[in-house]
Amino acid sequence: xxxxxxxxxxxxxxxxxxxxxxxxxxxxxxxxxxxxxxxxxxxxxxxxxxxxxxxxxxxxxxxxxxxxxxxxxxxxxxxxxxxxxxxxxxxxxxxxxxxxxxxxxxxxxxxxxxxxxxxxxxxxxxxxxxxxxxxxxxxxxxxxxxxxxxxxxxxxxxxxxxxxxxxxxxxxxxxxxxxxxxxxxxxxxxxxxxxxxxxxxxxxxxxxxxxxxxxxxxxxxxxxxxxxxxxxxxxxxxxxxxxxxxxxxxxxxxxxxxx
Amino acid sequence: xxxxxxxxxxxxxxxxxxxxxxxxxxxxxxxxxxxxxxxxxxxxxxxxxxxxxxxxxxxxxxxxxxxxxxxxxxxxxxxxxxxxxxxxxxxxxxxxxxxxxxxxxxxxxxxxxxxxxxxxxxxxxxxxxxxxxxxxxxxxxxxxxxxxxxxxxxxxxxxxxxxxxxxxxxxxxxxxxxxxxxxxxxxxxxxxxxxxxxxxxxxxxxxxxxxxxxxxxxxxxxxxxxxxxxxxxxxxxxxxxxxxxxxxxxxxxxxxxxxxxxxxxxxxxxxxxxxxxxxxxxxxxxxxxxxxxxxxxxxxxxxxxxxxxxxxxxxxxxxxxxxxxxxxxxxxxxxxx
Amino acid sequence: xxxxxxxxxxxxxxxxxxxxxxxxxxxxxxxxxxxxxxxxxxxxxxxxxxxxxxxxxxxxxxxxxxxxxxxxxxxxxxxxxxxxxxxxxxxxxxxxxxxxxxxxxxxxxxxxxxxxxxxxxxxxxxxxxxxxxxxxxxxxxxxxxxxxxxxxxxxxxxxxxxxxxxxxxxxxxxxxxxxxxxxxxxxxxxxxxxxxxxxxxxxxxxxxxxxxxxxxxxxxxxxxxxxxxxxxxxxxxxxxxxxxxxxxxxxxxxxxxxxxxxxxxxxxxxxxxxxxxxxxxxxxxxxxxxxxxxxxxxxxxxxxxxxxxxxxxxxxxxxxxxxxxxxxxxxxxxxxxxxxxxxxxxxxxxxxxxxxxxxxxxxxx
Numbered sequence: 001x002x003x004x005x006x007x008x009x010x011x012x013x014x015x016x017x018x019x020x021x022x023x024x025x026x027x028x029x030x031x032x033x034x035x036x037x038x039x040x041x042x043x044x045x046x047x048x049x050x051x052x053x054x055x056x057x058x059x060x061x062x063x064x065x066x067x068x069x070x071x072x073x074x075x076x077x078x079x080x081x082x083x084x085x086x087x088x089x090x091x092x093x094x095x096x097x098x099x100x101x102x103x104x105x106x107x108x109x110x111x112x113x114x115x116x117x118x119x120x121x122x123x124x125x126x127x128x129x130x131x132x133x134x135x136x137x138x139x140x141x142x143x144x145x146x147x148x149x150x151x152x153x154x155x156x157x158x159x160x161x162x163x164x165x166x167x168x169x170x171x172x173x174x175x176x177x178x179x180x181x182x183x184x185x186x187x188x189x190x191x192x193x194x195x196x197x198x199x200x201x202x203x204x205x206x207x208x209x210x211x212x213x214x215x216x217x218x219x220x221x222x223x224x225x226x227x228x229x230x231x232x233x234x235x236x237x238x239x240x241x242x243x244x245x246x247x248x249x250x251x252x253x254x255x256x257x258x259x
Numbered sequence: 260x261x262x263x264x265x266x267x268x269x270x271x272x273x274x275x276x277x278x279x280x281x282x283x284x285x286x287x288x289x290x291x292x293x294x295x296x297x298x299x300x301x302x303x304x305x306x307x308x309x310x311x312x313x314x315x316x317x318x319x320x321x322x323x324x325x326x327x328x329x330x331x332x333x334x335x336x337x338x339x340x341x342x343x344x345x346x347x348x349x350x351x352x353x354x355x356x357x358x359x360x361x362x363x364x365x366x367x368x369x370x371x372x373x374x375x376x377x378x379x380x381x382x383x384x385x386x387x388x389x390x391x392x393x394x395x396x397x398x399x400x401x402x403x404x405x406x407x408x409x410x411x412x413x414x415x416x417x418x419x420x421x422x423x424x425x426x427x428x429x430x431x432x433x434x435x436x437x438x439x440x441x442x443x444x445x446x447x448x449x450x451x452x453x454x455x456x457x458x459x460x461x462x463x464x465x466x467x468x469x470x471x472x473x474x475x476x477x478x479x480x481x482x483x484x485x486x487x488x489x490x491x492x493x494x495x496x497x498x499x500x501x502x503x504x505x506x507x508x509x510x511x512x513x514x515x516x517x518x519x520x521x522x523x524x525x526x527x528x529x530x531x532x533x534x535x536x537x538x539x540x541x542x543x544x545x546x547x548x549x550x551x552x553x554x555x556x557x558x559x560x561x562x563x564x565x566x567x568x569x570x571x572x573x574x575x576x577x578x579x580x581x582x583x584x585x586x587x588x589x590x591x592x593x594x595x596x
Numbered sequence: 597x598x599x600x601x602x603x604x605x606x607x608x609x610x611x612x613x614x615x616x617x618x619x620x621x622x623x624x625x626x627x628x629x630x631x632x633x634x635x636x637x638x639x640x641x642x643x644x645x646x647x648x649x650x651x652x653x654x655x656x657x658x659x660x661x662x663x664x665x666x667x668x669x670x671x672x673x674x675x676x677x678x679x680x681x682x683x684x685x686x687x688x689x690x691x692x693x694x695x696x697x698x699x700x701x702x703x704x705x706x707x708x709x710x711x712x713x714x715x716x717x718x719x720x721x722x723x724x725x726x727x728x729x730x731x732x733x734x735x736x737x738x739x740x741x742x743x744x745x746x747x748x749x750x751x752x753x754x755x756x757x758x759x760x761x762x763x764x765x766x767x768x769x770x771x772x773x774x775x776x777x778x779x780x781x782x783x784x785x786x787x788x789x790x791x792x793x794x795x796x797x798x799x800x801x802x803x804x805x806x807x808x809x810x811x812x813x814x815x816x817x818x819x820x821x822x823x824x825x826x827x828x829x830x831x832x833x834x835x836x837x838x839x840x841x842x843x844x845x846x847x848x849x850x851x852x853x854x855x856x857x858x859x860x861x862x863x864x865x866x867x868x869x870x871x872x873x874x875x876x877x878x879x880x881x882x883x884x885x886x887x888x889x890x891x892x893x894x895x896x897x898x899x900x901x902x903x904x905x906x907x908x909x910x911x912x913x914x915x916x917x918x919x920x921x922x923x924x925x926x927x928x929x930x931x932x933x934x935x936x937x938x939x940x941x942x943x944x945x946x947x948x949x950x951x952x953x954x955x956x957x958x959x960x961x
Contacts, residue, residue, distance in 0.1 A: 049492045075494030087485050088350040089539040099482045103494030108475040110542050155493060289720040315722055318751045323718050378738035379745070432843070436825075438666070438733060441708070445715070452717070455749055569707030569715040 001062040001077060001158040001190055002026045003048065008057035010043055017043045018055070019214040025192050025207075027158070030185045032201040033194045034225075035211035036235050041194045044211070045161055048192070050074050061159060075103040079152035081162040084144055090137035093147050097122055100154035115154075122154040126180065142173025146180060153184075160184065162193040166200065178204050202226045202250045210234055226250050266543025269536045273550035277332070280557045284328045287561050289568065290319045322455075330454040330462070331560040332553040334515045335525060337466050339552020341508035341515075342526025343533070343545055344473050347480035348504045349409055356526035359416040359505060361512035363423035364393025366521055370430040370443045379453075382446075383461060383517045390513030393419050398502060408487065408498070412505075449520035449574025451560050462518045469510035470549065472503065477545035480504065484539075522556075522574045524581025529555050531588060645774055648758035649740040655753045656727045659775050663721060665709040665754075669732035671900070671908040672759065672767065674700075675784055675942040677775050682724040685709075685716075692899055695945045709746075718750055728774070731756045732767065761827050761911060764788035787941055791912045791934075795919040796831055798926045804834040805922040808859060808886075809848075809895075809903065811867035815875065816856065817848040825904055828911050832918050836861045853880050860884055863922060864892040868901060872958055893921055894958035899943065913938050917959065931960075 003025045010018040017040045025031040035041050046052040048059055050066050059066045061077040069077070079100070091099075100122070101115040123129040126146050131139065136147060145165055152160050165181065166174040182204055185191050195201050201208050202222040210218040210225060212234055218225050231239050231252060238255040285301075286294055296312040300320045303310070310317075338356050345354040357363060368389025372382040397419050401412035427447075434440045479500055482490045487497045515522070529552040530544065537547040556573075559580070563573045641657040662680045664670045670685045683706035693701060706724060707715030709731070721729070731743065735758040743754040755774065759767040765785035772781020809819040809829055819826045821835040823842035829835045836859040843849045857880070864886040866872040872894040875881040886892050895914070896902045902914035916934050920927045932952050939947040 051488050051491055071496055072494040080492035082489055088352055089484050091539055095540050100493060102482050110478040289717050290723040319719055319722055322749045376736040376738055378741035455745060564717055568704055568720050570717050
C-alpha cells in the first residue's frame with residue numbers, strides 16, 4: 001500500500017502552512033520527514049490522517065482519495081502513532097491495543113473474541129505480550145511506543161504514520177523502537193515518520209523528505225540529503241557532516257564545539 | 260493504577276450490595292414497620308394474606324418508601340453514569356454532570372417556575388426543559404467556535420452555567436421571602452423527599468433514553484478519552500460520539516435534577532470510586548458506576564430521612580461526603596487516575 | 597487501594613445502620629404514635645370541608661390531632677388549638693421558654709413544607725398520626741395540586757386556609773369550623789378584626805406621621821413602601837421609603853445615608869439588633885429630626901419580631917405598638933393591657949409587667 005500526496009496546500013485562516021507538498025511513500029519503505037519546529041510537519045501529518053479538512057490538493061491512500069473514504073475505511077488503511085503523552089485515564093496495555101480494532105466493531109457494541117485474538121497477535125508481533133496486563137501509564141517511554149505500534153498493527157492498517165516516535169526516548173529505547181520500525185518495513189508496511197534526528201534518519205530510513213516553511217526543499221536517498229548545506233538550510237546551524245564505515249553512517253558535528 | 264479485582268467481579272459485588280441496601284432501606288424509616296409486617300405487606304401484593312398490619316403501614320411502604328427507594332436508585336445511577344461519561348468524552352477526570360450547564364440550567368428553570376407559582380409537576384418539567392436548553396446552547400456555541408472542541412465546550416459550559424446561576428440569584432432576589440424563597444433555597448439544596456410515583460415515571464423515561472445508549476457505546480468512550488486525533492485516526496466519529504454522549508448525559512442530569520434538586524458530587528465521586536475498583540475500562544466502569552451510584556444514593560438518602568426527625572437536604576450530605584473525597588483525590592492524584 | 601475503599605464503603609454502611617438504630621427508638625417513642633394510628637384505622641364519621649382553594653376535602657367530623665405545614669400556620673393554629681398539635685413546623689424561639697407552657701416546647705419538630713417537597717419527613721408525619729394537616733397563607737395557584745398530591749400519597753387530608761392581615765377574622769372562622777372550635781375561633785377572629793379596625797381608624801383620623809423602618813448592621817436598609825413586609829407600616833403611617841423596585845426580602849432595600857437624610861421622617865423605627873443603640877452618638881444620624889427629637893424606637897421582639905418576620909398574627913401587636921408611638925394622643929388604650937391580652941389569647945400565657953417592661957425597654961422612647 002502506498003501513500004501519495006499531490007500538491008498539498010493548507011492554511012490556518014490566512015496563515016499558509018503547507019504551500020504545495022508532493023511526495024509518495026511506497027510499500028515497504030520508511031520515509032522520514034525532516035524539518036525544524038514549525039516547518040509544517042504536524043499539519044502535513046494531520047492532513048494525511050484525514051484529521052484536517054479544507055486542504056487543497058490530493059492525498060491518496062492505496063490509490064484512493066482519502067476524502068472519499070469514511071473514517072472507518074480510512075482507519076483500515078492508515079494508522080497513527082502519536083507522540084507519547086499520558087492519557088487522562090490509564091488503561092491496561094491489552095485494552096489500549098484492543099482499541100485499535102474500533103473500526104471493526106459496530107458503534108453500539110464492544111469488541112468480541114476475534115478482536116481479542118487480533119490484539120493478542122499484535123502484542124506478540126511487537127514482542128510485548130508479557131506487558132498485556134500492565135498499566136499503560138506506568139510503562140517506560142520505549143514500551144509505550146511499542147504499545148502504540150501494536151495498536152496500529154491491531155488496526156490492520158498497512159500505512160503507519162509516526163509522529164516523532166523517538167523524540168522522548170533514551171538511547172537504548174530509541175534503538176529498540178527504530179529496529180522494530182525497520183522490522184515492520186521489512187514486513188511490507190509503509191512507514192512515514194517525522195524526526196528531529198538527521199543521523200537516525202540517515203541510518204534507518206529509505207528516503208528522506210526535507211520540509212521547510214511548508215515546502216519540500218529536498219527529497220531523496222539519505223546519502224543525497226544529509227549534507228552540510230541542507231543542515232544549514234533546514235536548521236540554520238553550521239555542522240561538519242562526516243562519513244563513517246564506508247558511508248553507512250553519517251554524523252553531524254557542530255562547528256563551534258570544544259576544540 | 261492497577262485494579263485489584265476483575266471488572267466482572269466488581270459489578271457482581273456492587274449489584275449484590277445494591278440489592279442488600281434496597282432491602283435494608285425498606286426496613287428503615289421514622290414510621291416503624293417490623294420486618295415481619297414489611298414482608299407481609301410486600302407479599303400481599305402477590306398473594307392474599309390476612310392483614311396483620313395497619314393501613315397506614317401500607318401507605319408508608321408503598322406510597323412513601325417504595326417510590327423513594329426507586330427514585331434514589333434512579334437518580335444515583337443517572338448522575339454517576341453521566342459523570343463517568345463526561346469524564347471520558349471530555350478527557351477530564353474532574354468533569355461532573357454539571358460540566359455543560361445541565362444542572363445550573365435546570366436549577367434556573369425550577370426557580371423561575373417556583374417564582375411564577377407553578378405546581379410541582381410544572382416545576383419539574385420546567386427544570387428538565389431548561390436543563391436541556393442550556394446544554395443545547397453550550398453545544399451550539401461549541402460547534403461554532405474555532406479551535407479545540409473540548410476546550411470550547413468546557414468554556415461554553417462554564418459561561419452558560421454562570422449565566423444560569425446569575426439568573427437563579429436574580430429570581431431568588433425578587434422571590435417572595437415568606438414562601439417562595441425558602442422553597443427555591445430548599446429545592447437548590449436537593450432532596451428526594453416527597454418522591455411520588457408520578458415523578459418516578461416522569462424521570463424514568465428520559466433516564467432510560469439516556470442510560471441505554473451510554474451503556475451500549477461505553478467501550479468507545481475509552482477511545483475518545485485518548486484524545487480527538489487519536490480516536491479519529493482509529494475510525495471513531497469523535498464529534499458524533501461526543502455529542503451523543505453529552506446528550507445522553509444531559510438527559511440523565513436534567514431528569515435527575517428536575518425530580519431531586521441539585522445533588523452535587525455523586526457524579527464526580529462515584530465514577531472515581533468505581534475507577535479504583537473496576538479500572539478505567541468503560542466496559543466495566545460504566546455498569547459499575549451505574550450500580551455504585553444507585554447504591555451510594557440509597558445510602559445517603561437513608562441517612563437523609565432517618566438521622567433527624569426532619570429531612571436533611573441530600574445535597575448537603577453528598578457535599579459533606581463528596582468534598583473530602585475530592586481533596587483526597589487531589590492529594591493522591593499524581594499519575595494515578 | 598480498592599480494598600481500602602471497599603472498607604470505606606462498608607464503614608458507611610455500618611455508620612448508616614447505627615444511625616438507623618438510634619433513629620428507630622425515637623420514632624417508636626413518638627408520643628402515643630401507635631395507639632393513635634390504630635385509632636385512625638377505625639373508620640370514623642367524616643364530613644366535607646370546603647377549603648380556601650375550593651377543594652371539598654373529607655375530614656374527620658371530630659378532629660383531635662392536627663399538624664401544620666409551616667411557621668405561619670403554626671402561629672395561627674397555636675392560638676386556637678395548641679393542644680391538638682401533634683408537632684410543630686419550626687421550633688419555638690429560645691425566648692419562648694420564658695412564656696410558654698413546657699408541654700408545648702416539647703412538641704416534636706416535624707419540619708416545614710415548601711410546595712410539594714420540603715423538610716417534612718412524611719414517615720415522621722404519619723408516625724405522629726395527625727387527622728388533618730393544615731396549611732395557612734397566601735392562596736397561590738399551585739397550592740390545590742400540591743395539597744391533593746400530598747393527601748393522596750399519605751392518606752391524610754390536607755387543607756389550605758388563606759390568610760392576610762385584614763382578613764384574619766375569616767381565617768379563624770374557617771379554622772374554627774374545621775376544628776369544631778367555633779366559639780374560641782370567633783374570639784380570636786374578633787380580636788384580630790378589632791385591632792385592625794381600631795388601629796387603622798386612629799391612623800386615618802390623624803395626619804399620617806412619616807416613618808422609616810431601618811434595619812441592617814448600618815441601619816441603611818429600609819422596608820420600602822408597597823413591599824411584602826411594609827403592609828402594617830403602609831396602613832398606619834406615611835412610609836417615606838419610596839423606591840423604584842421595592843424588595844420583598846426581609847433585608848429590605850439598601851439605600852445610602854444621603855437618601856435617608858433627604859427623606860428625614862418624623863419617626864424612625866429600627867429592627868432589633870440594628871443600630872438603635874448607637875445612632876444618638878453618630879453625627880450623621882444626629883442631623884435627622886427623628887433622632888434629634890428622640891422619636892426613634894426599636895421594634896419589640898417577644899417570641900417573634902412584631903413587625904413581622906415571619907409575617908403572621910403577631911403583627912397585630914406591632915400595629916398596636918406602632919399606633920401608640922406614632923399617635924400617642926389619639927391612641928388612648930393602655931399598651932400593656934392590650935399586649936397582655938394578646939399573650940393570653942395567642943400564646944396562652946400571662947405576660948407579667950416585668951416581662952413586658954424588659955421587652956419594651958427600647959421601644960417606647
